[in-house]
Amino acid sequence: MQNTSKKVLMLFAILAVLVGLFMITVAPFLIQTSMERVLTVLKVVIEEEPKYASGLLLFSFAYPFYRGLIFIGGIILICLAGPISKGKEWTFPVSILASAFPSVGGMFMLMPYVSWVDGFPIPVIVAFVGLLFFWVIILLRNVDKWQKWGQFLTMTFAGMLATHAFIVGIGNFRVLLTRANKPMYDGVGEWVLAWSQPIQWMCVILLFIAFFQLAARNPSGWWLTLISVISLAAIDISMQIIRLTMSESTSWDYSYGLPMIIGLLVVLFIPKFKAALLNEYPQPMA
Secondary structure: OOOOOHHHHHHHHHHHHHHHHHHHHHHHHHHHHHHHHHHHHHHHHHHHOHHHOHHHHHHHHHHHHHHHHHHHHHHHHHHHHHHHHOOOOOHHHHHHHHHHHHHHHHHHHOHHHHHOOOOOOOHHHHHHHHHHHHHHHHHOOOOOHHHHHHHHHHHHHHHHHHHHHHHHHHHHHHHHHOOOOOOOOOOHHHHHHHHHHHHHHHHHHHHHHHHHHHHOOOHHHHHHHHHHHHHHHHHHHHHHHHHHHHOOOOOOHHHHHHHHHHHHHHHHHOHHHHHHHOOOOOOOOO
16 A cells, blocks of 8 residues: 555545445445335235245345444444555555445345346445445555456455355245244255355355455465355355255255356466465565
8 A cells, every 4th residue: 555656545545435424324224225125025925935934034134234234344444544545554454344345245135136126226336336445445556466456356256255155145044944844854955054054154254354364465365265165165066966966946046156166266276366365475566
């Protein structure tokens, strides 16, 4: 950050204030409106398909949860505007994490619009405002190109994978809450959901930690990302095979994360990207 021009640093600071204000004043109302639309439509869907009944509980919890994270992230960005304008290096990983909240959360909240809700997908606004700051502060910093593009690709893929993992975890939990024989499990098709669900959400937490560490060029960021990718690949591929061969499900939901998994693995192991992300060589200026 210290090698970035004062004009660009001022741009970062202004964006931090504007995006932060959006996250604490506008986003909460957009999320509330979006949640009410989702719950209203879901109540109708449940009348014909009771298996979705637990979706009311899960969405009425998950939307406010992400709203809370986004609100705190907005406070963080506003508070960091001053240090960002001075080029303090420590502000980069903190602001990356703060802007990841609306980016990942907004994309998760977009999911019901794909399946049930008609009309303009309101959460896309929240997601892309977060992505605006997320991408701008990565790409406009004056750093080595391998570091810049390594961080951009890795953290973008990681955000997409975190979104998918959270959605899969919600789907797993939804089915578990409405299974007919609870608390028992009626065959392998159900008990594997209890295997997958916590792993999905644990990996989301690891990926959020990885955002901070990758931005700080701490080697733990590279390793946390790799561990999350391997864990999700192992469980998702296993779950997809088990559900297609040993249960009545024909869903391919678990395979949707594979492009992000492959993309992340490629970026993590390209030698120059890997060296930059692991902070293994001095960084000349771009």
